[in-house]
Amino acid sequence: MSITLNSPLDMHLHLRDGEMLSTVAPLSAKTFSGAIVMPNLVPPVDTKEALLAYKERIGLAIGDETFKPYMTLFFKPTYTKEFLESVRDELTAIKLYPAGITTNSEGGVAGFDVKELRPTLTAMSELNIPLCVHGETNGFVMDREAEFVSIYEMLATNFPKLKIIMEHITTKESVEALDRFENLYATITLHHLLITLDDVAGGMLQPHLFCKPIAKRPEDREALRKVAFEAHPKVMFGSDSAPHPQHAKESSGCAAGVFTAPIAIQVLTELFVEHSTIENLQAFLSGNAQSIYSNISVPNKRIILEKEPYIVPTKYGEVVPLYAGESINYTIKEIES
Amino acid sequence: MSITLNSPLDMHLHLRDGEMLSTVAPLSAKTFSGAIVMPNLVPPVDTKEALLAYKERIGLAIGDETFKPYMTLFFKPTYTKEFLESVRDELTAIKLYPAGITTNSEGGVAGFDVKELRPTLTAMSELNIPLCVHGETNGFVMDREAEFVSIYEMLATNFPKLKIIMEHITTKESVEALDRFENLYATITLHHLLITLDDVAGGMLQPHLFCKPIAKRPEDREALRKVAFEAHPKVMFGSDSAPHPQHAKESSGCAAGVFTAPIAIQVLTELFVEHSTIENLQAFLSGNAQSIYSNISVPNKRIILEKEPYIVPTKYGEVVPLYAGESINYTIKEIES
Numbered sequence: 001m002s003i004t005l006n007s008p009l010d011m012h013l014h015l016r017d018g019e020m021l022s023t024v025a026p027l028s029a030k031t032f033s034g035a036i037v038m039p040n041l042v043p044p045v046d047t048k049e050a051l052l053a054y055k056e057r058i059g060l061a062i063g064d065e066t067f068k069p070y071m072t073l074f075f076k077p078t079y080t081k082e083f084l085e086s087v088r089d090e091l092t093a094i095k096l097y098p099a100g101i102t103t104n105s106e107g108g109v110a111g112f113d114v115k116e117l118r119p120t121l122t123a124m125s126e127l128n129i130p131l132c133v134h135g136e137t138n139g140f141v142m143d144r145e146a147e148f149v150s151i152y153e154m155l156a157t158n159f160p161k162l163k164i165i166m167e168h169i170t171t172k173e174s175v176e177a178l179d180r181f182e183n184l185y186a187t188i189t190l191h192h193l194l195i196t197l198d199d200v201a202g203g204m205l206q207p208h209l210f211c212k213p214i215a216k217r218p219e220d221r222e223a224l225r226k227v228a229f230e231a232h233p234k235v236m237f238g239s240d241s242a243p244h245p246q247h248a249k250e251s252s253g254c255a256a257g258v259f260t261a262p263i264a265i266q267v268l269t270e271l272f273v274e275h276s277t278i279e280n281l282q283a284f285l286s287g288n289a290q291s292i293y294s295n296i297s298v299p300n301k302r303i304i305l306e307k308e309p310y311i312v313p314t315k316y317g318e319v320v321p322l323y324a325g326e327s328i329n330y331t332i333k334e335i336e337s
Numbered sequence: 338m339s340i341t342l343n344s345p346l347d348m349h350l351h352l353r354d355g356e357m358l359s360t361v362a363p364l365s366a367k368t369f370s371g372a373i374v375m376p377n378l379v380p381p382v383d384t385k386e387a388l389l390a391y392k393e394r395i396g397l398a399i400g401d402e403t404f405k406p407y408m409t410l411f412f413k414p415t416y417t418k419e420f421l422e423s424v425r426d427e428l429t430a431i432k433l434y435p436a437g438i439t440t441n442s443e444g445g446v447a448g449f450d451v452k453e454l455r456p457t458l459t460a461m462s463e464l465n466i467p468l469c470v471h472g473e474t475n476g477f478v479m480d481r482e483a484e485f486v487s488i489y490e491m492l493a494t495n496f497p498k499l500k501i502i503m504e505h506i507t508t509k510e511s512v513e514a515l516d517r518f519e520n521l522y523a524t525i526t527l528h529h530l531l532i533t534l535d536d537v538a539g540g541m542l543q544p545h546l547f548c549k550p551i552a553k554r555p556e557d558r559e560a561l562r563k564v565a566f567e568a569h570p571k572v573m574f575g576s577d578s579a580p581h582p583q584h585a586k587e588s589s590g591c592a593a594g595v596f597t598a599p600i601a602i603q604v605l606t607e608l609f610v611e612h613s614t615i616e617n618l619q620a621f622l623s624g625n626a627q628s629i630y631s632n633i634s635v636p637n638k639r640i641i642l643e644k645e646p647y648i649v650p651t652k653y654g655e656v657v658p659l660y661a662g663e664s665i666n667y668t669i670k671e672i673e674s
Contacts, residue, residue, distance in 0.1 A: 140555060141539040142479070201538065201551055202478040205591035210542040218477060250588050252657070254542035320589070 002333065003273075005282060005303045008265055009289045010035035012132070012167055012187045012238025014103075014257070015058060015069070017041050023317035024243050025061040027262040031332060033286070033301045034068035036132065036238065039095055040104040044074035048087045055090070066299045066337040072132065075109065077116050081123035092296060093130040093165070098148075101136050102212045102256060103242070108134075112151050114158050121159045130163040130185075130293060131155070135174070136213055142197075145213050146173040156181035163292065168192065168240045170213045172223035178234050185292050187238025188228050190267055191258045191322060196221050207254040208320050211242065229275050231283035236292060239264045245318035259321045263312055266330040267323070269305050273330075304334040339670065340610075342619060342640045345602055346626045347372035349469070349504055349524045349575025351440075351594070352406070354378050354391070358398045360654035361580050364599040366404035368669060370623070370638045373407045373469065373575065376432055377441040381411035385424045392427070403636045403674040409469065412446065414453050418460035429633060430467040430502070435485075438473050439549045439593060440579070445471075449488050451495050458496045467500040467522075467630060468492070472511070473550055479534075482550050483510040493518035500629065505529065505577045507550045509560035515571050522629050524575025525565050527604055528595045528659060533558050544591040545657050548579065566609065568617035573626040576601045582655035596658045600649055603667040604660070606642050610667075641671040 013035035015025050028035055037058065039045035045054050051071050058069045070092035073079070079094075097108030109117075124131060135152060136144035152174075155164055166174050166186040178184055191211060196202075196218050200209045209215070227235045241264065242257025249255060260267070265285070272281040290298060310331040312323045350372035352362050365372055374395065376382035382391050388408050395406045407429035410416070416431075434445030446454075461468060472489060473481035489511075492501055503511050503523040515521055528548060533539075533555050537546045546552070564572045578601065579594025586592060597604070602622070609618040627635060647668040649660045 140533070141535050142554070196477070198478050201547065203590075205542070205544055205547040205593070206589070207542055207544065207591065208589060210538065214538055217479070252543070252545055252587055253540075254544065256542070 001307070003269055003278065003305045005265065005269070005285060005305070007033035007298050007301050008285045008303060009033055009237070009298065010239045010241070010261070010264070011236045011289050011293070012036055012038065012189070012240045013261065014038045014040070014240070014242040016243060017054070017057065020243055020317075021057060021061045023319065024261060025058055026064070027316060028241070029062040029064045029067035031262075031265050031303055031335065032067060033299045034070055034296065036070045036072060036093060039072045039074040040097065040102075042104050044104065044107055045072070046074045046076055048090065051087065051090055066301055068297065068299060070293075070296055074107065075120075075131070077109065077120050079120045079123070081119070081126070084123050084127055084129065088127055088129070091129070092293060093132045094124060095132040095134070097134045098136060098138070101134055101138065105134070112154065114154065118158075121155070121162055125159055125161040128295065130165055132165045132167050135166050135169070141214055142216065145169070145171045149173050149177050152177055152184060153181065156184050159183075168213060168238060169224065170216050171220045175223040175227055178227070178232070185234045185236070188224050188235055189238060189240045190260050190264045191215070192221065192224055193228055193271060194267075207249045208322070208324070209258060210254055210256055211240070211258045212256040225275070228284055229272065229277040229280060231280035231288060233288055233291065235284065236289040237268070237285045243319040246315065246320050247318070249320065259316070259319050262316060263321060263323060263328060265303060266305060266310060266328055266332060269330045270328060300337060302336040303332055304336075305330045306333050338644070340606055340615065340642045342602065342606070342622060342642070344370035344635050344638050345622045345640060346370055346574070346635065347576045347578070347598070347601070348573045348626050348630070349373055349375065349526070349577045350598065351375045351377070351577070351579040352395060353580060354394065357580055357654075358394060360656065361598060362395055362398040363401070364653060365578070366399040366401045368599075368602050368640055368672060369404060370636045371405035371407055371633065373409060373430060376409045376411040377434065379441050381441065381444055382409070383411045383413055385427065388424065388427055403638055405634065405636055407630075407633055411444065412468070414446065414457050416457045416460070418456070418463070421460050421464055421466065425464055425466065428466070429630060430469045431461060432469040432471070434471045435473060435475070438471055438475065442471070449491065451491065455495070458492070458499055462496055462498040465632065467502055469502045469504050472503050472506070478551055479553065482506070482508045486510050486514050489514055489521060490518065493521050496520075505550060505575060506561065507553050508557045512560040512564055515564070515569070522571045522573070525561050525572055526575060526577045527597050527601045528552070529558065529561055530565055530608060531604075544586045545659070545661070546595060547591055547593055548577070548595045549593040562612070565621055566612050566614040566617060568620035568625060570625055570628065572621065573629060574605070574622045580656040583652065583657050584655070586657065596653070596656050599653060600658060600660060600665060602640060603642060603647060603665055603669060606667045607665060637674060639673040640669055641673070642667045643670050
């Protein structure tokens with residue numbers, strides 16, 4: 001029996017720049033119809049010029065009209081309504097990072113002062129620009145996301161017309177927040193559906209499974225699985241696929257990120273089949289995102305998979321993917337666009 | 338002002354074997370008067386012959402009469418009273434590992450069936466041989482030690498004359514158990530007084546800080562600090578210094594262990610001075626252990642430290658120590674024996 005998925009979308013993706021961009025962008029472009037592209041380059045993408053130039057570099061790296069990079073700006077509270085209007089047609093969302101919380105986030109928001117944030121967030125509400133948020137405080141690593149829920153609530157309450165996407169959620173607290181506020185949405189990664197902290201640090205320490213937010217407890221994974229497998233209308237797939245060269249992972253200070261882009265669709269298929277919810281994968285992987293991001297255009301693409309072992313490459317360029325060298329159970333047999 | 342410490346003891350130490358033994362044993366022998374030597378070699382030290390041969394190899398590696406290796410056997414429920422009597426003079430304690438819980442522990446105890454354990458543990462009680470325990474279940478990595486407390490309680494209750502050492506405790510639950518049972522004792526490492534999971538995985542992932550049991554939450558560290566700094570009579574220093582070559586740490590599957598032996602005394606001094614409890618370090622580092630292990634002979638050694646920066650070597654052989662290449666604040670100026 002083959003499984004067909006239409007126009008998969010990756011609503012949280014790191015494409016990096018330069019050589020890494022050339023390595024990873026075609027891998028996403030091959031199987032996805034589009035992806036929300038994160039702006040945490042060095043320096044961050046925070047001007048119209050930088051955004052357009054990055055979009056052009058992505059286009060050159062991909063050379064494929066069947067994939068849309070949905071561009072984002074790195075949130076700054078100094079963005080004016082005039083500026084946002086001028087860039088509106090080029091961008092899909094704005095990504096907010098708390099300062100210093102993950103890779104290249106040093107220039108992020110240092111406090112969450114509503115008064116300071118109000119002009120930009122009000123303009124975003126009026127222009128219907130979604131706010132994507134990396135929701136972690138600088139507290140203890142296992143508590144950061146749960147602690148951030150109060151900030152989500154503050155944002156959701158103060159800006160009720162702003163679409164707020166809780167990115168790569170990892171906790172039951174975030175899942176619970178989804179239903180409390182109409183304007184809160186979430187992306188969920190593949191790896192957070194698969195692993196807990198036990199997989200990262202319960203046996204040998206596994207740097208290739210180290211990411212931010214760090215994988216949490218079994219009950220957190222259960223909460224994520226529940227809303228993903230039922231394709232809760234407020235959740236959508238975002239891989240947070242985040243490539244680092246092998247030497248930056250297997251090192252005395254290992255960078256955060258799991259690289260899943262080339263195998264995400266296959267492994268999601270396996271996972272949803274295993275949990276007898278394959279009929280919901282289309283919504284999780286595309287439909288929900290199209291409803292939430294009402295303003296995106298989505299190229300047609302049809303992915304046909306079969307249950308057939310596929311050996312994951314040990315590396316893509318210098319990047320070690322999830323399940324490197326291991327066998328996964330679904331193979332992409334055809335891609336039509 | 339100089340600080341003098343007499344006959345420091347390391348009540349939990351991994352000396353390994355072969356080349357690694359030659360690298361690390363002299364480092365401990367230089368500054369400590371003795372150490373409980375862990376038996377988790379491959380194969381484990383579980384016969385009198387293996388124990389004597391290992392003791393001899395340690396002696397050759399050290400070539401120093403001012404350091405006593407306190408030998409241990411790898412616990413097996415098949416040890417008879419006759420066997421234990423025959424080996425009594427050669428060993429200081431027996432170390433129990435739950436099966437598969439840490440480096441080279443595959444042959445450990447798979448269940449905790451009192452009936453199965455009773456003959457050996459009763460014989461140990463009668464012969465006054467302490468039982469050292471790696472207290473972790475195979476549960477979720479952050480819960481393993483707290484879950485194991487019920488097994489400590491079962492052992493303490495069923496074998497009230499057996500001295501049970503909770504090794505390298507990392508949680509407030511273990512600290513609390515200390516005062517509930519007369520025959521429970523504990524070792525505490527240097528690194529668990531210093532770090533929490535935040536230091537391991539809160540920023541970049543730090544493989545050289547990865548150990549088992551994994552460092553826990555800030556409130557756990559506080560509980561450990563409290564009993565260490567007050568030199569609670571039932572706790573003693575055990576470094577759990579556990580060398581692995583650099584390539585086994587900075588790797589796609591990083592081995593568990595922090596190497597602290599050559600700097601432990603200096604950093605403990607700094608830590609106790611910082612917390613205005615330097616007057617308790619002698620007891621934590623030697624006196625308590627001598628009371629708890631009533632049967633050990635302790636060579637005289639006098640360590641004189643001064644507050645003077647010391648740059649920690651980046652490596653000892655192939656082993657990267659804690660604080661590699663960094664400056665610590667106390668230096669050993671003289672060692673008299």
